[in-house]
Amino acid sequence: KNQVEQSPQSLIILEGKNCTLQCNYTVSPFSNLRWYKQDTGRGPVSLTIMTFSENTKSNGRYTATLDADTKQSSLHITASQLSDSASYICVVSGNTGFQKLVFGTGTRLLVSP
Amino acid sequence: GAGVSQSPSNKVTEKGKDVELRCDPISGHTALYWYRQSLGQGLEFLIYFQGNSAPDKSGLPSDRFSAERTGGSVSTLTIQRTQQEDSAVYLCASSLGSLAGLSDTQYFGPGTRLTVL
Numbered sequence A: 001k002n003q004v005e006q007s008p009q010s011l012i013i014l015e016g017k018n019c020t021l022q023c024n025y026t027v028s029p030f031s032n033l034r035w036y037k038q039d040t041g042r043g044p045v046s047l048t049i050m051t052f053s054e055n056t057k058s059n060g061r062y063t064a065t066l067d068a069d070t071k072q073s074s075l076h077i078t079a080s081q082l083s084d085s086a087s088y089i090c091v092v093s094g095n096t097g098f099q100k101l102v103f104g105t106g107t108r109l110l111v112s113p
Numbered sequence B: 001g002a003g004v005s006q007s008p009s010n011k012v013t014e015k016g017k018d019v020e021l022r023c024d025p026i027s028g029h030t031a032l033y034w035y036r037q038s039l040g041q042g043l044e045f046l047i048y049f050q051g052n053s054a055p056d057k058s059g060l061p062s063d064r065f066s067a068e069r070t071g072g073s074v075s076t077l078t079i080q081r082t083q084q085e086d087s088a089v090y091l092c093a094s095s096l097g098s099l100a101g102l103s104d105t106q107y108f109g110p111g112t113r114l115t116v117l
Helices: none
Strands: A004-007 A010-014 A019-025 A032-038 A045-051 A056-059 A062-067 A072-077 A086-093 A101-103 A107-112 B005-007 B010-013 B019-024 B031-037 B043-050 B053-056 B065-069 B075-079 B088-095 B112-116
Touching: A004 A086, A010 A019, A019 A032, A019 A086, A019 A107, A032 A062, A032 A072, A045 A056, A045 A062, A045 A072, A072 A086, A101 B043, B005 B088, B010 B019, B019 B088, B019 B112, B031 B075, B043 B065, B043 B075, B075 B088
Parallel strands: A010 A107, B010 B112
Antiparallel strands: A004 A019, A019 A072, A032 A045, A032 A086, A056 A062, A062 A072, A086 A101, A086 A107, B005 B019, B019 B075, B031 B043, B031 B088, B043 B053, B065 B075, B088 B112
């Protein structure tokens, strides 16, 4: 069964600190992996997208890494801000000809002042 | 429009009633998707439209669920004879579709929170 697992489930960090979120997946075949940010009461918003040939992708203070061999990805947030408080969802797409996404359950991040 | 819109934002209904949820995709997006997000769960794929046709309905949980899309734009998700387990946030997303290739990005609406009493 295609699955996406994320850790930790939740995380509290102090403003200004860095953190790293983890994602392991079993989706096969593999097309691409995205990290989404979902604010409370809002729909997910795409942060990064990586295909199997890409190892790292940055978007401002967000840096995602991908190891397609071990089927692992991470999202590193640098110099966290209060507005980073949200759920971060790892999403994997299989090579099905259309973008049928398999979603992780997310990591809920709280940045504390 | 600026983004994907959904209506209503909240819907409270009684068990056994039918409900209709609406999604207005981004103009020009040929692909449209419905997802369900239950409390504490990841998003669950329901159905995908390319234009007005639905090549993949595999995620619909039962025959009480149906969806249609007309004019390659607006879509409605209908749940008949609602049950308490249908309570969830229903999210709609749209994308450029197959012409955009494998890196096609889905843009999500704010969702409709459905509560079945």
